[in-house]
Amino acid sequence: MNGADDLIAEALHAPAPWPDGMDADSVVVQATAAQRWLDCHHIQTKLHIGVRKDRPAGFEAHAWLCHGALIVTGGDISGFVPLTPKAR
Secondary structure: OOHHHHHHHHHHHOOOOOOOOOOOOOHHHHHHHHHHHHHHOOOOOEEEEEEEOOOOOOOOEEEEEEEOOEEEEOOOOOOEEEOOOEEO
C-alpha cells in the first residue's frame, strides 16, 4: 500500500471522538469528518448525498464518501442515486 491507501484504510476503521450533542451515527457527519481528515493529508475525495431510487413511499437520504471508485464511508450505496457530488 502507498501512503494514501494507508490513510484511507485508517479512515475506514478509525473510531472518531464526537463532541457532545453531535449525532455520531449521522452518515453526513461521518462522511464530512472523514473528508476533512483526508483533506488534511491532501487526499482528494467526493462527498455524495443521494436518495433511495425505488422507495414506494416516503423519503430516504444517504451520504457517502468516495476516493476514486473506493467507498470510504457509507457502506452499500446500491439503492441510492447521488444528487450532486461535492469535490475537495
